[in-house]
Amino acid sequence: MHCHISGIAYGDRGEKNHLIIQESDLDHTNLMEAFRKFDVKGLVICEIPNLKDDALLLKSTFRK
Numbered sequence: 001m002h003c004h005i006s007g008i009a010y011g012d013r014g015e016k017n018h019l020i021i022q023e024s025d026l027d028h029t030n031l032m033e034a035f036r037k038f039d040v041k042g043l044v045i046c047e048i049p050n051l052k053d054d055a056l057l058l059k060s061t062f063r064k
Helices: 028-037 051-063
Strands: 002-005 007-011 014-019 043-046
Parallel strands (some): 002 043
16 A cells, blocks of 8 residues: 555645644544554655654554
8 A cells, every 4th residue: 555644734725734743633543553453565655744753653653
């Protein structure tokens, strides 16, 4: 699987910008749990303002 993950701020006209995961409504904990449960393999692209921090957050959440 190939997917892009980010928190998203929406305005009247749709997507405004990407957000830091912990400042968004993205339920990354349950998403990572589903990836583990279904043995998802592939590539996750982080489209997030603080790329390194959120990539490490996803990685550590996935490995818990």
